[in-house]
Amino acid sequence: xxxxxxxxxxxxxxxxxxxxxxxxxxxxxxxxxxxxxxxxxxxxxxxxxxxxxxxxxxxxxxxxxxxxxxxx
Numbered sequence: 650x651x652x653x654x655x656x657x658x659x660x661x662x663x664x665x666x667x668x669x670x671x672x673x674x675x676x677x678x679x680x681x682x683x684x685x686x687x688x689x690x691x692x693x694x695x696x697x698x699x700x701x702x703x704x705x706x707x708x709x710x711x712x713x714x715x716x717x718x719x720x721x
Contacts, residue, residue: 663697689717 667673676696677685687693695713697703704710 662699664694665696665698 664671664673671692677683679696697711
């Protein structure tokens with residue numbers, strides 16, 4: 650029989666650990682001035698708790714940068 654749409658819907662917000670849709674296979678702890686480099690084809694998510702107080706102010710908030718480097 651056909652499954653309902655809600656059975657396939659991904660969870661809302663940032664994924665925390667593993668669930669029915671995703672398996673967490675790694676974790677890199679946040680650290681000041683850290684850079685993490687990984688293959689862009691990997692599914693990834695920040696580990697940000699639902700109650701995190703994120704600020705839009707660049708002097709106080711979480712700053713990220715995304716770079717895409719292609720091989721020759």
